[in-house]
Amino acid sequence: MKKINDISTEDKIRKAAENEFMKKGFAAARIRDIAVNAGINLALLNYYFRSKEKLFELVMAEKIERLFALVIPVLNEKSTSLKQKLVLISEHYTQMLLDEPSLPAFVISEMQQQPEKFAGRIRFSSEIMKSEYISQLKEIDPNTNPVDHLISYLGILIFPFLMRPVLAASDTLDDKSFKEQIEKRKKLAPIWMGNILGLDKI
């Protein structure tokens, strides 16, 4: 038992596991390294979490939530206009991604490599189809495909973070100028999406 203000051993391991898995992915991650970075040893890690797999699933569940659940409350909000929703989504995602830039690549690559693990865990379009956002979109254009548009919007917002290694390899793109570029895109993205949806024509 630790002092109340101390970080519990369990949380230290969890935190170290996040770093390791996010940096190297499941297959390349070493639970030995997680233990060292948590300041404990291998046996104790297994005492708390039973196996590498179980520890990974815990981390992953939280990351998925963080990546996808962000958008749901915004889409459901009754008091905001479509335009406002676009602005809010851009702001929320940009902030979260600047805080955790490698989150999308991590989730995407693990989803690709072990889709079994995600079977029950993602409820995406069902929640979206019932949202306020859909109603507002249908008002503008009854034939529109809302999931399609949302994918495009998330692509615009998230893709720069996936391409960052490419940009960094060709340009000399340091942290500062990347962040500047992202801040500009944060403002532009809802306008672009408005153009796609034809919002200015109303």
Next chain:
Amino acid sequence: MKKINDISTEDKIRKAAENEFMKKGFAAARIRDIAVNAGINLALLNYYFRSKEKLFELVMAEKIERLFALVIPVLNEKSTSLKQKLVLISEHYTQMLLDEPSLPAFVISEMQQQPEKFAGRIRFSSEIMKSEYISQLKEIDPNTNPVDHLISYLGILIFPFLMRPVLAASDTLDDKSFKEQIEKRKKLAPIWMGNILGLDKI
């Protein structure tokens, strides 16, 4: 020595390596499995390619080329309009991605996990900045950021393939309906990008 029409051992290994690396990523891939799927054994694989690392780099180099180089000739073409370039990019990428749907997730995740290997290999924005596409874009709006727009466009085109496991997990999205959706997006994407760039206002 094989018959001329036979696939050489080297190519059999290469092909099997592609499958294995694309499916599991570098860290989880097993050269034993590559050897088995190539119809040979482990020792022979090392005889041809020296090491797992070297084999991987060969595969990766080709995949990067396939993913990024596709867009360069289109951007450089002097005889096509901006609108036509958008259509061509959409068509080329859609066709390539339908042919090899897991290519982007593979490249992105390996880039993230081992950026060292890509240092010299990607020349992206330098080639783009000199292209015909840039001149045409500057005519419309001298203040536009062409790399930014290109990232958005590639995001729109590529992101659905990265999200596919998500879509498959929530909907029941089979191969056929995914392909239909992509074919629709192929036609819509250049229009959307035209809206973003304000092409219809000219």
Next chain:
DNA sequence: GTCTATAGAGGGATAGAC
């Protein structure tokens, strides 16, 4: 060029003392 056999290292997991 192609094989069998094995060296050699590293990783996940557990036994058992404290």
Next chain:
DNA sequence: GTCTATCCCTCTATAGAC
């Protein structure tokens, strides 16, 4: 709860016969 020591398996890579 936490540690040290170790088991045991799997993987890459190579030696050496054919």
